[in-house]
Amino acid sequence: MTDGTGTRLRVHVRLFAMQRELAGTRGLDLELPAGARVEDAWTALVERFPVLAPGRAAVRFGVNGAYAPADTELGDGDEVAMIPPVSGGADGGPTGAGEGSLHILELRDQPFDGSILGELGRRLASPDDGAVVGFLGVTRRSPGTPAPGQEAEAARHAGRVVQALSYESHPQMALAILSEIAAEIEERFGVTRLAIVHREGEVPLGEASVAIVACAPHRDAAFEAARYAIDETKARAPIWKAEQFTDGHVWIGEPARESPRND
Numbered sequence: 001m002t003d004g005t006g007t008r009l010r011v012h013v014r015l016f017a018m019q020r021e022l023a024g025t026r027g028l029d030l031e032l033p034a035g036a037r038v039e040d041a042w043t044a045l046v047e048r049f050p051v052l053a054p055g056r057a058a059v060r061f062g063v064n065g066a067y068a069p070a071d072t073e074l075g076d077g078d079e080v081a082m083i084p085p086v087s088g089g090a091d092g093g094p095t096g097a098g099e100g101s102l103h104i105l106e107l108r109d110q111p112f113d114g115s116i117l118g119e120l121g122r123r124l125a126s127p128d129d130g131a132v133v134g135f136l137g138v139t140r141r142s143p144g145t146p147a148p149g150q151e152a153e154a155a156r157h158a159g160r161v162v163q164a165l166s167y168e169s170h171p172q173m174a175l176a177i178l179s180e181i182a183a184e185i186e187e188r189f190g191v192t193r194l195a196i197v198h199r200e201g202e203v204p205l206g207e208a209s210v211a212i213v214a215c216a217p218h219r220d221a222a223f224e225a226a227r228y229a230i231d232e233t234k235a236r237a238p239i240w241k242a243e244q245f246t247d248g249h250v251w252i253g254e255p256a257r258e259s260p261r262n263d
Contacts, residue, residue, distance in 0.1 A: 007034040009076040011041055017084050017168055017240035018149060018251045019059075023049040032074065038063065039070040041080045058085050058148040060256040062238065065173045067258040081170055085147035087234060087241035087253030101186065104195035104213075105178040107171055112197070112208055120195040120213040129193070129215045131222035135230055137210040139165045139203050143243055147251045154250045162243045165203045170238040174198075181232045184260050191216045191225035196233055202244070232260065 014027045030044045038061045046053045061068050062081035074080065102124055117134035125132050141161040146154035178196050185191050193215040203209045210233070214225035233239075235257040242249040 008032065009034055009036065009074060009078075011036075011074055011076075011078045011080050013041060013045055014079060014081045014170065016082070016170060016238070017242070018147065019052055019055065019082055019084050020168075022051045022055075036074050037070065038068055038072045038074065038080060041074065042070070042082070045082070052082075055084065055149050058255045059083060060258055062170065062173050065170075065176055067256075081173060081238070083170075083238050083256050084240065085251070085253035086236070086238055086256045087144075087147075101192040103179065103182040103193075104197065105175055105182065106195075106197045107169060107174065107200050108197060109200045111203075112199075112211065114208065116197065116208070116211045117213055120197065120211065121215065124193040124195055124213060125215045126193065128217055130217050131215070131219040133214050133216075133219070133222040133226045135210075135212040135226050136208050137230070138208050139205050141205055143250065144241075144252045145254070147253045148255070150251050153248065157243075157245045157248065157250060160245050162205065163246060164205060164244040165209060166242045166244055166249065167198070167200050167203065167209065168240045168242075169198075169200055174237045174239055177237045178233065180260075181229060181236070184232070185214070185225045185228055188228065189216070189221045189225045191221050194225060194229060196229055198233070198237075198239060235261070 008031055010029055010031050012029050015023055020026055030041055032040055060083040062083055063072055064079050114136055121132045143162055182194050185194055191214050195213040197211045199209045212226050212229045214222045216222040241252045243252055
């Protein structure tokens with residue numbers, strides 16, 4: 001597109017969690033000069049919503065569904081996701097990363113309980129598997145660590161118990177990250193049958209928010225795979241968690257890690 005001053009481009013910006021609340025919108029279009037980079041989109045966004053400026057150090061970026069550095073050059077029509085601190089995943093269904101692989105990667109907006117571990121195990125396990133390891137994450141009453149910028153709100157609720165959790169996600173990007181995690185598990189641990197199922201929406205106290213199942217011939221690999229799956233999901237997937245109190249909420253988490261852990 002062009003105007004009287006030369007070539008320009010238009011990008012769509014998506015906002016989530018605390019940024020969505022501060023700006024009062026889930027998304028907007030920005031017009032930028034040709035050659036603009038992700039950081040330029042952030043600068044233009046802050047000009048529109050100065051209240052977002054203090055959060056820059058904790059923000060990560062996604063372009064068209066994948067993490068991208070701030071110096072990434074943008075094209076006309078790109079989607080730029082502003083990723084606030086995450087905490088962790090559209091139902092993805094089973095996917096295969098290779099021959100003999102089975103990955104169940106899902107976001108569910110309906111409740112599930114401990115029986116999901118048996119359900120997933122039956123869907124995944126083969127006659128060659130001697131180990132089926134499951135992990136279930138549930139809502140606890142004690143509060144977690146507030147996300148950067150949420151410290152004052154957390155202090156207001158100090159001493160109170162959590163009533164529920166509320167989850168929000170970037171579904172397409174979250175499922176893509178979960179697929180990357182599953183592929184890494186195959187490479188690192190040789191585990192080819194894995195499930196990661198994460199809730200969206202409100203999860204009351206004591207109910208399940210995430211289920212992990214890893215199937216493997218030997219227990220060590222299955223345990224390592226399950227641990228890696230939950231740790232990387234919480235660190236990298238664009239899934240946001242708010243702790244709900246009787247008179248407000250606090251966003252929980254840390255700046256997203258954009259790549260696998262190095263070990």
